[in-house]
Amino acid sequence: MTGVEGYMYPNEMELQWSILIVLYPFITGLVAGAFILASLERVFLVEAVKPIYRLALLTALAFLIDAPLPLQLHLGHPERSPEMYLTPHPTSAMAMFGYVYLWYLMVVLVFEIWLDYRKDIVIFAQTTKGLKGLIYKFLTMGSYNISPRALAIDNKIGWIITLIGIPSAFFLHGYVGFIFGSIKANPWWSSPLMPVVFIFSAMVSGIAAVMLIYMATCKLRKVAIDVRCVDTIAMYMFYIFIIDFALEMLDLIHRIYESDESFRSLNFMVHTQLYIPHIVIQICLGTVTPLVILFILQVSGKKFAEKVRLRLCTISGALAMIGIFAMRWNVVIGGQLFSKSFLGFTTYKVALVTKEGLIVAVALALLPFLFLWILIKFLPPWEESHHTPAAGD
Amino acid sequence: MNIFKDSGHLFKFAACFVIGFLIYLGLRGFVVPKTFGQYGHYRGSALKDIAAKPIKYAGHQVCEDCHTDQATAKSAGKHVTVNCEACHGALAAHANDPTSVIPVKPDPLVLCARCHTATAAKPKDFPQVNIDEHSGGAPCTMCHTNPHSPAMGAAPAAGGAK
Numbered sequence: 054m055t056g057v058e059g060y061m062y063p064n065e066m067e068l069q070w071s072i073l074i075v076l077y078p079f080i081t082g083l084v085a086g087a088f089i090l091a092s093l094e095r096v097f098l099v100e101a102v103k104p105i106y107r108l109a110l111l112t113a114l115a116f117l118i119d120a121p122l123p124l125q126l127h128l129g130h131p132e133r134s135p136e137m138y139l140t141p142h143p144t145s146a147m148a149m150f151g152y153v154y155l156w157y158l159m160v161v162l163v164f165e166i167w168l169d170y171r172k173d174i175v176i177f178a179q180t181t182k183g184l185k186g187l188i189y190k191f192l193t194m195g196s197y198n199i200s201p202r203a204l205a206i207d208n209k210i211g212w213i214i215t216l217i218g219i220p221s222a223f224f225l226h227g228y229v230g231f232i233f234g235s236i237k238a239n240p241w242w243s244s245p246l247m248p249v250v251f252i253f254s255a256m257v258s259g260i261a262a263v264m265l266i267y268m269a270t271c272k273l274r275k276v277a278i279d280v281r282c283v284d285t286i287a288m289y290m291f292y293i294f295i296i297d298f299a300l301e302m303l304d305l306i307h308r309i310y311e312s313d314e315s316f317r318s319l320n321f322m323v324h325t326q327l328y329i330p331h332i333v334i335q336i337c338l339g340t341v342t343p344l345v346i347l348f349i350l351q352v353s354g355k356k357f358a359e360k361v362r363l364r365l366c367t368i369s370g371a372l373a374m375i376g377i378f379a380m381r382w383n384v385v386i387g388g389q390l391f392s393k394s395f396l397g398f399t400t401y402k403v404a405l406v407t408k409e410g411l412i413v414a415v416a417l418a419l420l421p422f423l424f425l426w427i428l429i430k431f432l433p434p435w436e437e438s439h440h441t442p443a444a445g446d
Numbered sequence: 447m448n449i450f451k452d453s454g455h456l457f458k459f460a461a462c463f464v465i466g467f468l469i470y471l472g473l474r475g476f477v478v479p480k481t482f483g484q485y486g487h488y489r490g491s492a493l494k495d496i497a498a499k500p501i502k503y504a505g506h507q508v509c510e511d512c513h514t515d516q517a518t519a520k521s522a523g524k525h526v527t528v529n530c531e532a533c534h535g536a537l538a539a540h541a542n543d544p545t546s547v548i549p550v551k552p553d554p555l556v557l558c559a560r561c562h563t564a565t566a567a568k569p570k571d572f573p574q575v576n577i578d579e580h581s582g583g584a585p586c587t588m589c590h591t592n593p594h595s596p597a598m599g600a601a602p603a604a605g606g607a608k
Binding site for chain 2: 057058059060061062063065066138139140142159164167171193194195196198200202203206207210397
């Protein structure tokens with residue numbers, strides 16, 4: 054076996070969880086983060102982020118549809134996955150996750166998006182012809198009532214759903230962290246802080262993703278970017294990033310101070326194999342650098358020109374996403390590189406064209422954008438299209 | 447009354463959930479095996495199905511009744527702890543009917559390498575060799591003449607080679 058150093062148990066030599074399992078928590082994290090950002094406008098009444106409210110919801114939905122695909126591909130028997138629903142296993146965290154996923158998909162996202170778009174759907178259903186019109190008609194569920202009273206009720210219910218959605222989003226992603234955190238055989242994972250760290254890093258990455266997507270869509274549509282909105286998003290990203298960073302450092306310091314029997318092995322790993330992804334990419338490039346940029350943006354007020362501010366936001370958003378991806382990588386891959394004997398290490402090399410190779414991973418990472426594009430085509434999230442129904446494009 | 451008029455669509459949406467749930471229940475009743483959960487989180491009748499499968503392994507005591515030569519050879523060497531069928535494969539069919547089911551002799555190069563190829567994962571005190579360097583493609587039984595007692599014939603106290 055190549056790449057094994059020291060003493061490994063036979064089942065540890067080859068990594069079981071590949072890059073697809075890195076992608077999975079990254080994508081669910083984007084879902085949770087995008088939803089939290091949307092809830093800022095809805096529940097916390099942050100007016101400034103209104104332009105991205107619907108975009109954030111659609112982004113969350115697009116990524117949520119994509120989220121189980123890496124798992125399906127990794128496990129390789131998609132036809133068996135419904136059994137998780139048909140024969141629920143209450144003491145298996147992974148099995149119950151199916152229900153969390155379904156709850157989040159149907160009750161939170163689909164319902165909330167439907168409520169929010171109902172008026173548009175009804176208008177589109179009345180004005181669009183052909184297959185597209187049929188789909189809209191189906192989406193109205195035969196109810197064309199968009200009287201102010203009905204819409205007011207929708208609004209109220211939507212608010213409640215968002216309120217339920219926030220803990221659900223925490224649950225969705227906290228759960229992924231919980232699964233890692235509860236693996237007591239693995240000292241790199243086993244930590245009650247894991248779910249909390251996952252949630253906050255999820256919020257950072259989701260917020261950054263929506264911010265970048267928003268700016269990109271503005272560029273593509275050739276409309277002006279709402280700088281106030283981006284500034285506000287950057288501010289929230291900064292605050293949440295600080296919490297995330299503090300938690301991650303707490304975890305790190307705690308490990309160093311505690312120095313339990315696994316410490317020497319993990320420490321060695323962080324200084325050798327994981328040095329680039331963990332210290333350089335995750336901490337220096339992906340956390341400290343964007344934090345410093347965001348900090349400068351916060352304290353400098355509006356001293357920079359708008360253009361510069363947008364640039365800086367773009368850079369920090371992109372770096373934050375790289376950093377959070379690296380964090381997922383270091384958790385998932387890092388946790389499998391050392392031996393439980395603490396006497397050996399193995400290596401992981403991403404394959405290119407296998408079932409769990411790089412090409413598949415990149416495709417799965419791009420797929421949500423296709424979903425998003427389709428969703429946007431059907432349910433345009435832009436302000437100006439609220440009242441003027443788009444002629445069937 | 448009015449409330450119902452203006453929130454009718456919500457009830458329709460809720461109805462979809464209820465219908466979905468009913469379909470789920472119906473499907474569950476239909477596809478989940480009757481004995482599922484009888485003993486645990488699996489199909490209870492699976493135990494009966496498994497028990498009904500033909501037995502494939504005879505167990506070493508059975509082999510030793512007939513093949514006393516190999517049994518004595520094995521009990522004298524380091525392979526004493528290795529079961530006959532670990533090397534020869536499941537042979538219940540042969541033990542039941544030795545004249546019509548005749549097992550093929552295992553190919554030593556493949557068989558011995560399965561256990562003795564050196565890897566980092568094996569405990570240091572387990573005898574392991576780098577197959578290519580060690581035998582150079584020659585069948586292991588050329589030198590370790592008796593697979594049932596693998597120490598080199600001339601040097602019974604061998605094995606200390608580290």
